[in-house]
Amino acid sequence: MTINLIDRYVAEVGKHLARKGRVDIQKEIRSTLEDMLEDHAKKAGYEPDEAMIVNLLKEFGKPEDVAASYLPERQLIGPQLYPIFSLVMTIVLPILATVLLITMSIGSFNADLTPLEVLNTLGRILLQVVGSVVSAFGSIVITFAILERIPWSRAEFQKEKEEESKDWNPRDLPEVQDVEKFSIPGLVTEIALTLVALAILNFFPQIIGFGFLLNDKWTFLPVLSDAFFRYLPYINALWSLQITLNLFLLHRGRWETTTRWLRITLTALGISLAGVMLAGPVMVTSIGESLAAVGPDFSADAASVLTWMPRIGIKIALVLAIVTGGIDLLKSLFREITGKFRS
Amino acid sequence: MITIDSINTLVLLYNIQYNVVNGDIMTDDSFDNVILELRRGVIILAVLSQLYEEQYGYLLINGLKEAGLQIDQGTLYPLLRRLESQGLLQSNWRIESDRPRRYYVLSKEGNDLLPRLKEEWKGIVSMMNRMLK
Numbered sequence: 001m002t003i004n005l006i007d008r009y010v011a012e013v014g015k016h017l018a019r020k021g022r023v024d025i026q027k028e029i030r031s032t033l034e035d036m037l038e039d040h041a042k043k044a045g046y047e048p049d050e051a052m053i054v055n056l057l058k059e060f061g062k063p064e065d066v067a068a069s070y071l072p073e074r075q076l077i078g079p080q081l082y083p084i085f086s087l088v089m090t091i092v093l094p095i096l097a098t099v100l101l102i103t104m105s106i107g108s109f110n111a112d113l114t115p116l117e118v119l120n121t122l123g124r125i126l127l128q129v130v131g132s133v134v135s136a137f138g139s140i141v142i143t144f145a146i147l148e149r150i151p152w153s154r155a156e157f158q159k160e161k162e163e164e165s166k167d168w169n170p171r172d173l174p175e176v177q178d179v180e181k182f183s184i185p186g187l188v189t190e191i192a193l194t195l196v197a198l199a200i201l202n203f204f205p206q207i208i209g210f211g212f213l214l215n216d217k218w219t220f221l222p223v224l225s226d227a228f229f230r231y232l233p234y235i236n237a238l239w240s241l242q243i244t245l246n247l248f249l250l251h252r253g254r255w256e257t258t259t260r261w262l263r264i265t266l267t268a269l270g271i272s273l274a275g276v277m278l279a280g281p282v283m284v285t286s287i288g289e290s291l292a293a294v295g296p297d298f299s300a301d302a303a304s305v306l307t308w309m310p311r312i313g314i315k316i317a318l319v320l321a322i323v324t325g326g327i328d329l330l331k332s333l334f335r336e337i338t339g340k341f342r343s
Numbered sequence: 344m345i346t347i348d349s350i351n352t353l354v355l356l357y358n359i360q361y362n363v364v365n366g367d368i369m370t371d372d373s374f375d376n377v378i379l380e381l382r383r384g385v386i387i388l389a390v391l392s393q394l395y396e397e398q399y400g401y402l403l404i405n406g407l408k409e410a411g412l413q414i415d416q417g418t419l420y421p422l423l424r425r426l427e428s429q430g431l432l433q434s435n436w437r438i439e440s441d442r443p444r445r446y447y448v449l450s451k452e453g454n455d456l457l458p459r460l461k462e463e464w465k466g467i468v469s470m471m472n473r474m475l476k
Binding site: 021025028029031032034035036039061065066070071131152158 | 399400401409416417418420421424441442444445
């Protein structure tokens, strides 16, 4: 438990440090904490317990304050304001980027666009999103740089921080999570399932549909319409890139800066494509008409249900893909920005 | 051209003006801040002076404390890294008592610089003594 608290503390400090030199600083902090703990235990005359560790960590300081002390001396935003600046950045920028990406994608794409027009639109959207994010970044930096240079604001923040430090409890530190590692079986499963899905969509799309007995005869109705197949080249490209990335990850054995940004890009593209498909024409054929062709006695209500069910199902699946992709994108950007802005 | 130094000077002047206008110039807080600034000025020299021989951070904190200079780890460790990046110190990790410890010592450049810094310090001390008489 006690060692676990130190692990959690060191991991938390690491979250607020620049990637460069992070491991080294964490190693040194751990070594110092262990030295201090030994010293405290000697003075107290008993083995370290949880209360002793908690006091030691409180004495050492809040993780974000400890990390902020490693900032370079000359800076636009000093250690007092930096943790708040960093928090604002990590919340505002990813949310702004995601919201802009989704809203602009939904408004700009439709199924009638040619591949070149899609690329043009995508490029224009990405440029606008990057421009807005850079502009927001600049505004936040300028605001904090001004705040940094106003004595009363620094004093206010300092007071607030001291209050927070008093209330800070090391027992509330989150559990250690190694975000650099991933599950190999999970990745292999993902590759296999994506390959299977690609094979079905490209070579056996007719097997996606409804099968039923009609007049003692097995009948099967495919559900995917022509509108869906207009998106197939983009789905193929996106999923092939995803498989390539996953294979590369398996080869490297861990996440790296390049692979992390590739994953962020693919997730953003995936969300955009899902947005386009959601806003585009219906991707499921009218089952009612097909049923009328194969069996005129088929109930109209059943035909209606069989028509809207897959349509709603696809819409729900796309919304879920956008929401889960958006959350994943936010988390990844949060991790990246947390690391980068401290360099 | 606006440089960081010129901005910092303006900021310093603004801070002084703010403190004077608000009647804070001679409060305990201001006194503490001046003392803090004075101590900050000597920390680098104090740390360098202790590193003729290899020491790890916590040992150095205790040594400085015994000598009368209390410095917290949040100040010392970033300073040690800065001095190392400036080439004045060098460090290496060693395992001792089943624990990795980072040992710091003056580099050749640091060894060359320290006597000059000491001379400069003696000059400042004698100048201040004359001024404060």
